[in-house]
Amino acid sequence: MKAAYLGPKATFTDMAVQSAFPYIETRPYMTIPDCMRAVENKEVHIAVVPLENALEGSVNLTIDYLFHEVNLPIVAEIIVPIQQHLMVHRDHALNWQQVEKILSHSHAIAQCHKYLHREFPHATLEQTTSTAAAAKFVSEHPEMKIAAIANKAAAQKYQLDIVEKNIHDYSFNHTRFIVLSNLSTDVQIALDAQTEKTTMMLTLPKNRSGALHQVLSAFAWRNIDLSKIESRPLKTGLGDYFFIIDINQKMDEVLLPNAITEIETLGCTVKVLGSYCSYALPPSNGFKKG
Amino acid sequence: MKAAYLGPKATFTDMAVQSAFPYIETRPYMTIPDCMRAVENKEVHIAVVPLENALEGSVNLTIDYLFHEVNLPIVAEIIVPIQQHLMVHRDHALNWQQVEKILSHSHAIAQCHKYLHREFPHATLEQTTSTAAAAKFVSEHPEMKIAAIANKAAAQKYQLDIVEKNIHDYSFNHTRFIVLSNLSTDVQIALDAQTEKTTMMLTLPKNRSGALHQVLSAFAWRNIDLSKIESRPLKTGLGDYFFIIDINQKMDEVLLPNAITEIETLGCTVKVLGSYCSYALPPSNGFKKG
Known part of the structure; x- marks a missing residue:
């Protein structure tokens, strides 16, 4: 198996790849779009790219490329402590x-x-x-x-x-990396899974005030818990957005599919990016002894 | 009157300032925080900084600085067509x-x-x-x-x-600039006002699933129309966000204050950044003749 990652070597993305996939061949690419294209073109099987940092926020290029340019499922998330x-x-x-x-x-x-x-x-x-x-x-x-x-x-x-060592100002800083795959089989990760998540992107019907409230209602009364909602420009004009939503559970057989079907019936477009496990790298303590 | 703007001279921010305030003294600053600090320190009366672009999305530094660092009201918005x-x-x-x-x-x-x-x-x-x-x-x-x-x-x-001329790929591209002020009087703008807006930032109570749905409900049943909702990291840990909300109306005496009071009672923190008019620069056609 081969993995693309945002290079060069020895970046935090490289650390995420090495920890999650210690035994596979890795190949650095210089941009996030290059990583994604490498999976689409089957030069590699998976790609690991940054999605969000606790201080800086989302990596817009990753979100925009997933929405506008490629059609690749998220199969896992790796959370890496940022130690500078x-x-x-x-x-x-x-x-x-x-x-x-x-x-x-x-x-x-x-x-x-x-x-x-x-x-x-x-x-x-x-x-x-x-x-x-x-x-x-x-x-x-x-x-x-x-x-x-x-x-x-x-x-x-x-x-x-x-x-x-550890000269960063905030000890809670982490980056979320996602694993994108073109494999039909599950990807094995050498870390313990911690939580389950589903990520989707949705577009609201134009000119319908309150549509976002309707969408959140469909989740709220089913007790489906959102951990993130964020808007990004649709690139069709100022004020036109799509939304990226993280849900704190895996896709089930009833509640989430029904919520999605109803939201689509209300005129929204829904793209499920993936239903996957989240893995966390422990903070490195390799320094303490030496 | 003196205005700070994101320099150097002849940027799009400079164009926004020149069009909205043709008769005042302007001073370029090299960063967005510098512009805001200049208003806080009373080196200038107002500052003009970019808030959002139709293709790139929000200017995170502007949003984060308004939330975390300074306490300055938005008194106007200027929308500039981006012609490259x-x-x-x-x-x-x-x-x-x-x-x-x-x-x-x-x-x-x-x-x-x-x-x-x-x-x-x-x-x-x-x-x-x-x-x-x-x-x-x-x-x-x-x-x-x-x-x-x-x-x-x-x-x-x-x-x-x-x-x-006009070598940009998308003709709909615009940037929103905001005017921040330390004046107690209204700021006069040499453009025609087009719409009215209110912008607020809010933080949800921790660990209460569905709180965002409650907030949107408080606006929705009052027919208060949101034109934007976006999340940014609180910088306290992955998954902690604040929200920036644009409302398509000016602050009134009943509905908006009541909605805000109720949202605060539910445990949210609300900071109204401003209730202001939006102005738009017409596309430049100065080339057509020459």
Whole structure:
């Protein structure tokens, strides 16, 4: 089996793939659409892409591409704790406090804002296309007084020394990754399933005020619990939206199908993206001993 | 009166400010938070920042900052048609078809994707921090075979020749800008008001399934029409959200206040961001004659 993931190597997406599918061949792609197209074109069997971060919110490109461009089921969700570390080239392991520039993805820089403000008020902050790209740059420039903010996998891959662990400001930060598949069989995941979910996208009938209230009523009186509802532009004009809804249960044989049928009868279009298990990676504690 | 806006000069935000407030002093700021802070600190009286684009969706930084960081009322909305043009240095006005690189903001490049794919399949595309920054770069490098995608104001400011007009793929694309104010008096706008709106942010009681359905019920049975509902992370953990709601009417004396009081009694927190008029800029037709 082959898996596409949002690269380069040693990103958080790579960590999600390695943990969930430790024994399969993985291939990095440079964009989220490229990952999805690779599954559609059967270059790979599955793709792992980010869907939502606890601080930044949804990854709009993933949601929009699933709605507008591809027809791929979500078969699993992997929740990864986002742990950011400060790392330098080994040549600077002892004088790392003198770094003049710190590189990382804009989200990682934002996630460590308080730490950077406190510890490196005078360092220049430079954005890179990924946390792994920052680590790679640092590994290739031992002559520069620079550090990268990235994850443990990046430190290992680029042989950097982690000099400060867990420098992110909020310990609750997690990212949801989804697994998209073109297989007709179930995908085996090397983690314990925690909860079950169903995700659907829906479009309301035009110009009918209160249609969203009707949709929520169809779920509410059946005690079907929604964990998320979010709107995204239909790309047909300002004020036209579709909705993405997460439901806290697997597809059943009566209540959810009936709710969906009724919602469709009211003039809505419903696309069920998947009914799947959610898996969580435990926080890494590999540092505590060494 | 002084207005802050998301700069640099000749961006779409600048166009919104110039059209709505043609006679006041304007000052560009480089980030959305900087614009808002300038109003809070009374460096300026009002700020104009983007809130939502018909293709890209909401500007998360604007929504998040209004919820988490500042306490500023929305006093008006300005809707601007997004018209993108291809422009070159005057030295290249006759051989512009030979440009090797095209620069613009990533959103503008995305908005002209089909045009670029058709007309310039071999040109390199390079991202800049704004459409105006692309125009400035082109104006400063007559020796390079490059073009910028930007608006009419940028072409005028940087004395570039517009060689292809309206190259954006979708003609319905608009951006909503909001006006934030620290004035106790009304802000005068040099455009015709089109509709009235009320925008509020709300947080649901924790762990009460169906609370959003209750909120929508309070609006629905009163025939209060919502034009938008969107969720954003509360930044307290995956799955915790606040909602931003647009209502198609001004604050009245009975129905909306009662709905809000009842929603608050149900355990929700409601923050009314503003009750204001919406203004629309007509599409520019200044090109048709010349």
